Amino acid sequence: MDDFRPLFPAASFRCRGEYLRASERIVVLTAEHSPTCDIYLRERLRCSVLPVHYWLLGQEPPVALAGAFVIIVRYADAASLASLERIKHELAGIAYLLDDDLAGAIRDRTLPFHYRAYMAHFWLRYARRLGALSSEMWVSSEVLARRYGGAGVVHRIDPAPQRFAMPRERAANDGATVNVFYHGQKTHRADRKWLRDVMRPVLEQCGDCRFEIVGDRRVRRCYAGLPGVAIVPPMPWPEYRERSRTTRLDIGLAPLVPTPFNAARSWIKYLDIARHGAVGVFADGEPYAHVVQDGRNGLLLPPGDKQAWSAALISLVRDRALRDRLTAAIDWPTDIKTPPTFQQF
DSSP states (O other): OOTTTTTOGGGOOOOOOOSSSSEEEEEEEETTOOHIIIIIHHHHHTOOOOEEEEETTTTSSSEEEEETEEESSSSOOHHHHHHHHHHHHSSSSEEEEEESSSHHHTTOOOOHHHHHHHHHHHHHHHHHHHHHHOSSSESHHHHHHHTGGGGGSSSOOOOOOOOOOGGGSSSSOOOEEEEEEEEOOGGGGGHHHHHHHHHHHHHHTTEEEEEEEOOHHHHHHHHHTTEEEEEEOOHHHHHHHHHEEEESHHHHHHHHOSSSEEEEEEEEHHHHHHTTTTTEEEEETGGGGTTTTTTTTTTEEEETTTHHHHHHHHHHHHOHHHHHHHHOOOOOOOOOOGGGGGGGG
């Protein structure tokens, strides 16, 4: 079966939780190794004046929940929701943090079927309970804010400020090879496939270019026959985060092929590329135009225009001075959105 239309849609999600108690502590319900939690919350919550506790899915709450403001990061399970429901009237509030359109993923056929099926199972089983508990939503993009705009109290949240391993702080490559990379995971299937035609002329015309892409045997088959391609297996978030801090690469790609799921993404690929000390080449428009100034701290190219991307990459591979100038300008955006709820933390 490949028709999920009867499931609970994003437009009908409502935050119906009402809480009057002042916050005494913050409890973050999260998976053990969650990039969403690390990118959006941990740095912010280090500065909290309230005690902060992390409640891992599948485990008991680490502290008493009475008086807690709870942040649910993407997912919940039956046990955690039951714990919250039992003590609902003693909570200070619940925010549901969403950095992808989980409901929208169900209908997007550009995504792997097993991912869509997992989202269908999760959303059908838990969306109404999440809505009944949540007093507000925190979403990571303007598109998500529009899609879930009927939920009630919806706030934008950008990644928390964090340090980059900037090129001036790390030894540069010796110049013999220019390392281009794309590190999309399973939900980036359309981008990985699209980049094959983009990279073919780059690799054929630039003998000093190497292309690194994360993938499995399907990606290996897709890129078979192209010179200079290295397929890196998917890795757990902690391993990838550490690798990105210690491995210098040169040019990172964020094509964001137009699909319903991609349209709602945030700009975290900017962070992944910056941690590698690399130049970023991004699809123009939301969300990257929010953080990238074309020709200053990266390049913005027309989404979906393979010839424009190939030509720009060939020029960038051949122009080290331009790469050095662009990487030297990598910075943290100044217009960062933080939910106003953080003011009470």
